[in-house]
Amino acid sequence: MSKKQTTIQDIAKKLNITASTVSRAMNDHPKISKKTKALVWNTARELNYQPNTIASNLRKGKGNTVGMIVPRINRHFFSNVITGVESVLNPAGYNLIICQSEENYEKEVENVKTLISNRVSGILISLSIETQNIKHLQKIIKSHIPLVMFDRVNEKLNISQVINDDEAGSYEMAIHLLGQGIKDIMWMGGPRSSSIYRNRYNGYKRALEEHNIFAEEMPCFEGSPTLDSALNYMREFLKSGKCPKAIFCTSDYMAMGTIQALYEKGLNVPNDVAVTGYSNEPFAGLISPKLTTVEQFSEEMGRATARLLLDQLLSESDEPVPRKIIIKPKLIVRETTQKRKKNNKFIKNKQEL
Amino acid sequence: MSKKQTTIQDIAKKLNITASTVSRAMNDHPKISKKTKALVWNTARELNYQPNTIASNLRKGKGNTVGMIVPRINRHFFSNVITGVESVLNPAGYNLIICQSEENYEKEVENVKTLISNRVSGILISLSIETQNIKHLQKIIKSHIPLVMFDRVNEKLNISQVINDDEAGSYEMAIHLLGQGIKDIMWMGGPRSSSIYRNRYNGYKRALEEHNIFAEEMPCFEGSPTLDSALNYMREFLKSGKCPKAIFCTSDYMAMGTIQALYEKGLNVPNDVAVTGYSNEPFAGLISPKLTTVEQFSEEMGRATARLLLDQLLSESDEPVPRKIIIKPKLIVRETTQKRKKNNKFIKNKQEL
DNA sequence: TTCTACAATGCAAACGTTTGCATTTATTTT
DNA sequence: AAAATAAATGCAAACGTTTGCATTGTAGAA
Numbered sequence: 001m002s003k004k005q006t007t008i009q010d011i012a013k014k015l016n017i018t019a020s021t022v023s024r025a026m027n028d029h030p031k032i033s034k035k036t037k038a039l040v041w042n043t044a045r046e047l048n049y050q051p052n053t054i055a056s057n058l059r060k061g062k063g064n065t066v067g068m069i070v071p072r073i074n075r076h077f078f079s080n081v082i083t084g085v086e087s088v089l090n091p092a093g094y095n096l097i098i099c100q101s102e103e104n105y106e107k108e109v110e111n112v113k114t115l116i117s118n119r120v121s122g123i124l125i126s127l128s129i130e131t132q133n134i135k136h137l138q139k140i141i142k143s144h145i146p147l148v149m150f151d152r153v154n155e156k157l158n159i160s161q162v163i164n165d166d167e168a169g170s171y172e173m174a175i176h177l178l179g180q181g182i183k184d185i186m187w188m189g190g191p192r193s194s195s196i197y198r199n200r201y202n203g204y205k206r207a208l209e210e211h212n213i214f215a216e217e218m219p220c221f222e223g224s225p226t227l228d229s230a231l232n233y234m235r236e237f238l239k240s241g242k243c244p245k246a247i248f249c250t251s252d253y254m255a256m257g258t259i260q261a262l263y264e265k266g267l268n269v270p271n272d273v274a275v276t277g278y279s280n281e282p283f284a285g286l287i288s289p290k291l292t293t294v295e296q297f298s299e300e301m302g303r304a305t306a307r308l309l310l311d312q313l314l315s316e317s318d319e320p321v322p323r324k325i326i327i328k329p330k331l332i333v334r335e336t337t338q339k340r341k342k343n344n345k346f347i348k349n350k351q352e353l
Numbered sequence: 354m355s356k357k358q359t360t361i362q363d364i365a366k367k368l369n370i371t372a373s374t375v376s377r378a379m380n381d382h383p384k385i386s387k388k389t390k391a392l393v394w395n396t397a398r399e400l401n402y403q404p405n406t407i408a409s410n411l412r413k414g415k416g417n418t419v420g421m422i423v424p425r426i427n428r429h430f431f432s433n434v435i436t437g438v439e440s441v442l443n444p445a446g447y448n449l450i451i452c453q454s455e456e457n458y459e460k461e462v463e464n465v466k467t468l469i470s471n472r473v474s475g476i477l478i479s480l481s482i483e484t485q486n487i488k489h490l491q492k493i494i495k496s497h498i499p500l501v502m503f504d505r506v507n508e509k510l511n512i513s514q515v516i517n518d519d520e521a522g523s524y525e526m527a528i529h530l531l532g533q534g535i536k537d538i539m540w541m542g543g544p545r546s547s548s549i550y551r552n553r554y555n556g557y558k559r560a561l562e563e564h565n566i567f568a569e570e571m572p573c574f575e576g577s578p579t580l581d582s583a584l585n586y587m588r589e590f591l592k593s594g595k596c597p598k599a600i601f602c603t604s605d606y607m608a609m610g611t612i613q614a615l616y617e618k619g620l621n622v623p624n625d626v627a628v629t630g631y632s633n634e635p636f637a638g639l640i641s642p643k644l645t646t647v648e649q650f651s652e653e654m655g656r657a658t659a660r661l662l663l664d665q666l667l668s669e670s671d672e673p674v675p676r677k678i679i680i681k682p683k684l685i686v687r688e689t690t691q692k693r694k695k696n697n698k699f700i701k702n703k704q705e706l
Numbered sequence: 707t708t709c710t711a712c713a714a715t716g717c718a719a720a721c722g723t724t725t726g727c728a729t730t731t732a733t734t735t736t
Numbered sequence: 737a738a739a740a741t742a743a744a745t746g747c748a749a750a751c752g753t754t755t756g757c758a759t760t761g762t763a764g765a766a
Binding site: 005008009020023024027051052053054055056057059060 | 722724725
């Protein structure tokens with residue numbers, strides 16, 4: 001009934017043996033007799049013993065938890081990456097401490113500090129939009145904690161990373177639009193200070209240039225990749241009276257805001273304007289018209305990231321070779337980029353993919 | 354350059370003082386002189402010292418992490434609860450270890466074991482659908498680890514909990530349908546072995562009974578609360594040729610499946626059949642017709658849960674009074690339950706709520 | 707000057723494990 | 737039966753902190 005948990009000492013005392021023996025018995029050490037092991041295991045159960053991982057880790061000088069820093073956990077993309085990470089890390093005996101930077105640089109630095117203090121065995125990070133300075137990441141490396149970046153990475157840092165081929169995904173999307181005969185494609189993206197939006201812009205630009213169109217001459221909005229941000233901007237923009245034939249949004253939420261603004265102006269999607277998303281949010285295939293977008297295989301990205309970390313955790317070498325995994329995204333053509341023949345109806349088939 | 358992290362011992366050695374002094378200096382202990390503190394802090398920075406929280410926790414006999422077990426992290430509802438929890442726990446100095454049971458009882462038991470072994474200061478749990486046996490929860494209590502249940506709780510266990518008033522939310526929804534003059538309302542719900550679905554069913558039943566309708570006589574499906582599960586069932590069901598005037602789904606995903614099946618049969622929503630969801634997923638206001646559903650205030654639930662735990666962590670009493678917080682959900686009437694006059698158009702206004 | 711008081715620091719044990727080495731006990735070999 | 741080997745267990749230190757108590761140093765009071 002005491003407040004304390006039972007320890008191996010308690011078991012030892014009860015059996016008139018030492019803690020060492022109990023410890024070894026619990027770990028199924030070959031030098032301990034079957035009889036003693038059985039005795040130990042039984043009293044362990046009896047006393048409701050739970051090993052103290054903390055103490056064990058301290059003694060062994062290594063832990064079983066890895067830290068993960070993401071901008072926001074309640075984003076479909078990130079929560080899926082997390083699922084992927086856990087699916088690899090848990091079977092390998094690791095726990096995950098998840099931190100949110102909330103797209104805030106200071107908070108990200110704070111998170112790093114916490115994780116180092118908690119002596120996590122490794123850290124997985126996707127940078128906040130704000131992050132430019134990477135002193136905190138270098139601190140991780142200096143502390144000899146294996147570090148893997150994913151999705152939003154810093155290109156100056158030569159460490160393992162898993163990214164989407166955003167350039168390619170975006171290029172394909174632009175080619176798809178150009179293939180529809182559309183020449184003026186507005187850019188509506190997240191801030192290009194972040195690697196992913198920069199790369200998406202580059203893919204878009206490359207596709208246009210191959211058709212002798214200059215991205216710089218297209219209308220362009222760069223801002224927070226949210227529904228409201230897009231909605232507000234487009235409302236203003238459309239007041240000018242002119243409107244491009246397609247709008248390339250770098251997030252499904254921006255696409256939703258854009259479509260809404262277009263609708264308010266009485267414009268039809270896709271017949272008047274084609275609109276694209278990016279990320280394939282769960283709703284993308286459920287709305288009407290269904291949203292053309294890019295699938296990023298977020299769970300697979302999580303698994304790859306975790307595997308890269310695991311490699312480093314297992315190989316005891318202090319200077320692992322940085323590896324870079326690039327995941328190919330997949331263009332998902334739905335309805336918002338294809339002119340309709342007959343009247344568009346609500347949910348025709350089973351959701352694609 | 355060595356693999357080891359710097360410790361207070363290193364700092365002590367460098368300054369020719371003891372570890373005790375360094376420890377106290379780092380913790381800003383009043384008995385340490387300003388001069389020494391400054392010295393310690395400087396060399397700490399110099400040597401890139403990061404306190405070892407693990408060792409500290411071991412010595413102090415208490416930690417700064419709390420564990421959280423949820424069925425799935427990549428569900429909008431749960432990831433929002435998590436966000437709420439973190440918004441309360443982080444400022445209070447706690448980290449969160451998140452575990453997923455994946456709706457699997459064995460995995461949940463495993464999770465509990467891990468968290469106890471990691472000597473978390475407290476545990477927050479939402480039970481898996483499968484969970485009936487609660488020995489593992491009793492083990493937590495026996496280990497004197499504060500425990501708070503949320504959303505999917507076990508009613509036999511007299512501990513703190515935060516739940517939605519599912520009965521009321523469901524009741525309101527049913528009343529709303531009945532108010533449309535609809536008398537036959539099919540039930541399409543998750544398994545009633547889980548508290549939330551049981552309560553939702555009870556609310557539905559009560560509303561019907563007030564109108565002298567017996568829930569038992571209504572068509573009814575009980576299964577996995579997913580799109581596919583609903584879709585498959587409804588496809589079969591509709592082959593019978595008859596169809597109720599409304600279908601009460603206990604999840605937005607079930608609603609999506611249901612709507613799809615109805616559409617395949619050429620039935621119109623809401624003109625032929627009204628359909629409801631539950632949870633207000635992000636897509637609920639984005640699809641067309643927009644889905645009538647129930648907002649659960651998941652983030653608020655997370656905050657409340659965390660606060661309840663914090664109460665227990667701070668009050669040192671070993672036998673805290675269990676508290677129960679009930680969060681009132683809110684009915685959000687959109688388009689799937691209101692017959693249209695003119696032709697339904699895509700996204701009329703800014704998204705509600 | 708001696709005593710008292712307080713400020714600053716040191717000493718050593720403790721938290722619960724793990725582990726190399728030493729020791730005891732049992733078993734086999736000669 | 738003695739010696740050599742093998743098997744099982746014990747001893748004690750270590751992991752990096754924290755903390756009650758002891759010790760030292762310094763300044764003010766008597």
